[in-house]
Amino acid sequence: MSAARPPEGARTAARKGEGYPVSTPLLELRNVVKRFGQGAGVVQALDRVSLQVARGETLGLVGESGCGKSTVAKVAMRLLEVDEGQVVLDGADLTRARQAELKPYRARLQMVFQDPHSSLNPRASVGRLLEEPLIVHRRGNARERREQVQAMMARVGLRPEMAERYPHEFSGGQRQRIGIARALMLRPDLVICDEAVSALDVSIRAQVINLLLDLREEFQVSYLFISHDLSIVRHVADRVAVMYLGQVVELAPRDSLWREPLHPYTRALIAAIPSTQPRGEQPPARALLSGDLPSPLAPPAGCRFHTRCPQAQPRCSREAPEFSELAPSHWVACHFA
Amino acid sequence: MSLLDIRDLQVAFDTRAGVVQAVNGVNLRVERGETMALVGESGSGKSVTAYAILRLLAKPAGRISGGQVLFQGTDLVQLDERAIRAIRGNRIAMIFQEPLAALNPVLSIGRQITEAIRLHRDASPRAAWEQAVELLDRVQIPSPRQRAQDYPHQLSGGMRQRAMIAIALACEPDLLIADEPTTALDVTTQAQILALLKQLQLSTGMGLLLITHDLGVVAEVADRAAVMYAGRVVEEGGVNALFANPAHPYTQGLLASLQMDRLRAGERLPEIAGTVPSLLDLPEGCAFAPRCGQAHRLCRAESPRLGPAGTAQRVACFFPMAEPVARSLAA
Numbered sequence A: 001m002s003a004a005r006p007p008e009g010a011r012t013a014a015r016k017g018e019g020y021p022v023s024t025p026l027l028e029l030r031n032v033v034k035r036f037g038q039g040a041g042v043v044q045a046l047d048r049v050s051l052q053v054a055r056g057e058t059l060g061l062v063g064e065s066g067c068g069k070s071t072v073a074k075v076a077m078r079l080l081e082v083d084e085g086q087v088v089l090d091g092a093d094l095t096r097a098r099q100a101e102l103k104p105y106r107a108r109l110q111m112v113f114q115d116p117h118s119s120l121n122p123r124a125s126v127g128r129l130l131e132e133p134l135i136v137h138r139r140g141n142a143r144e145r146r147e148q149v150q151a152m153m154a155r156v157g158l159r160p161e162m163a164e165r166y167p168h169e170f171s172g173g174q175r176q177r178i179g180i181a182r183a184l185m186l187r188p189d190l191v192i193c194d195e196a197v198s199a200l201d202v203s204i205r206a207q208v209i210n211l212l213l214d215l216r217e218e219f220q221v222s223y224l225f226i227s228h229d230l231s232i233v234r235h236v237a238d239r240v241a242v243m244y245l246g247q248v249v250e251l252a253p254r255d256s257l258w259r260e261p262l263h264p265y266t267r268a269l270i271a272a273i274p275s276t277q278p279r280g281e282q283p284p285a286r287a288l289l290s291g292d293l294p295s296p297l298a299p300p301a302g303c304r305f306h307t308r309c310p311q312a313q314p315r316c317s318r319e320a321p322e323f324s325e326l327a328p329s330h331w332v333a334c335h336f337a
Numbered sequence B: 001m002s003l004l005d006i007r008d009l010q011v012a013f014d015t016r017a018g019v020v021q022a023v024n025g026v027n028l029r030v031e032r033g034e035t036m037a038l039v040g041e042s043g044s045g046k047s048v049t050a051y052a053i054l055r056l057l058a059k060p061a062g063r064i065s066g067g068q069v070l071f072q073g074t075d076l077v078q079l080d081e082r083a084i085r086a087i088r089g090n091r092i093a094m095i096f097q098e099p100l101a102a103l104n105p106v107l108s109i110g111r112q113i114t115e116a117i118r119l120h121r122d123a124s125p126r127a128a129w130e131q132a133v134e135l136l137d138r139v140q141i142p143s144p145r146q147r148a149q150d151y152p153h154q155l156s157g158g159m160r161q162r163a164m165i166a167i168a169l170a171c172e173p174d175l176l177i178a179d180e181p182t183t184a185l186d187v188t189t190q191a192q193i194l195a196l197l198k199q200l201q202l203s204t205g206m207g208l209l210l211i212t213h214d215l216g217v218v219a220e221v222a223d224r225a226a227v228m229y230a231g232r233v234v235e236e237g238g239v240n241a242l243f244a245n246p247a248h249p250y251t252q253g254l255l256a257s258l259q260m261d262r263l264r265a266g267e268r269l270p271e272i273a274g275t276v277p278s279l280l281d282l283p284e285g286c287a288f289a290p291r292c293g294q295a296h297r298l299c300r301a302e303s304p305r306l307g308p309a310g311t312a313q314r315v316a317c318f319f320p321m322a323e324p325v326a327r328s329l330a331a
Helices: A007-016 A069-076 A099-106 A126-136 A142-155 A160-164 A172-184 A202-219 A230-236 A254-259 A264-272 A314-318 B046-053 B081-087 B109-120 B125-138 B157-169 B187-204 B215-221 B239-244 B249-258 B297-301 B324-330
Strands: A027-036 A043-053 A058-062 A084-089 A109-112 A190-194 A222-226 A239-244 A247-253 A324-327 A330-332 B004-015 B018-030 B035-039 B062-071 B092-095 B175-179 B207-212 B224-229 B232-238 B307-309 B313-315
Touching: A027 A069, A043 A058, A043 A069, A043 A084, A043 A222, A043 A247, A058 A069, A058 A230, A069 A190, A069 A222, A109 A172, A126 A142, A126 A160, A126 A172, A142 A160, A142 A172, A172 A202, A202 A230, A202 B249, A222 A230, A239 A254, A239 A264, A247 A254, A247 A264, A264 B187, B004 B046, B018 B035, B018 B046, B018 B062, B018 B207, B018 B232, B035 B046, B035 B215, B046 B062, B046 B175, B046 B207, B092 B157, B109 B125, B109 B157, B125 B157, B157 B187, B175 B187, B187 B207, B187 B215, B207 B215, B215 B239, B215 B249, B224 B239, B224 B249, B232 B239, B232 B249
Parallel strands: A058 A222, A058 A239, A109 A190, A190 A222, B035 B207, B035 B224, B092 B175, B175 B207
Antiparallel strands: A027 A043, A027 A084, A239 A247, A247 A330, A324 A330, B004 B018, B004 B062, B224 B232, B232 B313, B307 B313
């Protein structure tokens, strides 16, 4: 019962009124389990993951490669089917919904991918790429659609004549603007950003983060902001979930996570962020995690982090810690937090 | 004499679209025992500079079209193919961003280290193998004797990078060039590899030229740094001075967009407007002028040379940023 959070707990937190919405969450993952492979080679990519994104909220999701963050995105989008648990959008259980039933929800839930080069059709002009969601969802006539495309292009900082051009004619930063524009064409309630700024250069990354921040205000959109970069997540997210080997190990409002990280893994992640000030004569040795991520094919018993944890005790290798609320809205799965 | 002294290096690539001037007059020094970071965004010419040092540019398109690369006084640009091969992997070694792409998939790690040793040293296969195991131990790979038998695909990303560092160290190089060595790694693994590189450098006294786009990595390990933009070094100096008083508007912009902890959460980040210019069609004058808030008519007409700024820095800008004290007085 590590990453599972009972709904009662969530409601308690809601009453306390910090970080949690009182109303129905916009997106909710309830005890989601996702397995890949079969027989001896089963990877449990998500192990009872429960997450909520409130209306207007940005939930940051951090963790290292292989922790399951992108699987969360795909499961939420129903690009992958869950094995157990539920995916709920605005109160409606989409877990078993058929493709036709999903269509109205798809318009409300959009995604921005890491690599706009591989996620944009190379044979479609930008104008066509942006119009396509409107055609699929039967919004407006040809003239209205064209106007909306022009307005959105202007909004994300692309010149109108660029509508005739193809993705390869744009720089990485501009392509990501196209990807964002496309995700927003249907005025979704929630946009899942999966490493949306990770492939961009520093000077361009700031521009795209600013665009995402502005659009959040303007369109009142929620973000599920997935990134391996903690400093960016710290800047954009209201609450942050930390994943390790398919489980959520800590979930907290941004400030309390940074002020007081309770899970040793979160502490190690924060310590490993490269400094923005030169170290000078100080050696770079800090609380470095030893070893590598264990194979997700054979995750450690008990607490999955115990093999790398500086505070591990015998109990940690036997017993999986409960995911519990140690401070208001601050959830953690650790015996010794 | 500097360990490495690059003077006015020019590198050009012939492409179908025309001649790309990827490196356009780079001056750079690396001393023994120091870590010099070469920082820049994609297309700034930082990796091309690194490849040019070892003459690894893709032929026939890429060529060094001018300048000198003096390694312990010898100009590497003038060496014939045999002479440069005797230096590569021996006195100057290099590690790459993607260890999986740089390692040979069909040879064991131990075998690849042995190969590097026996290419340059007179060692028996058995002695070289023992040395390979020692090297794996030095880069902190657990149970090195067993791991030496492993193939690259059997190792994690961090372990592969350690194996590549072991190969690079095989002949105790005087200079190690690391091209984005931690970019493909997770943040906790990155911290391990940076700590390892720093520790190995301290124990061997080699010079380290670290190519990176990440100013955080620079702050962690570098002694000095050079910032590249559009094929030129625009600012260079000790990291403390550079981070405290960036003199070039570009360096200042990069640092400002990195230091998010100085802002309120959710606040707009300071950004550098516009995009990097095409190397096929560089603007007249200073290449940064079209994106620069302080650009003057002079900046669009003439290209500034790298000159002294303060005591520990050099900058290529006609109107370098004032030091913070002066700035606050002005405000």
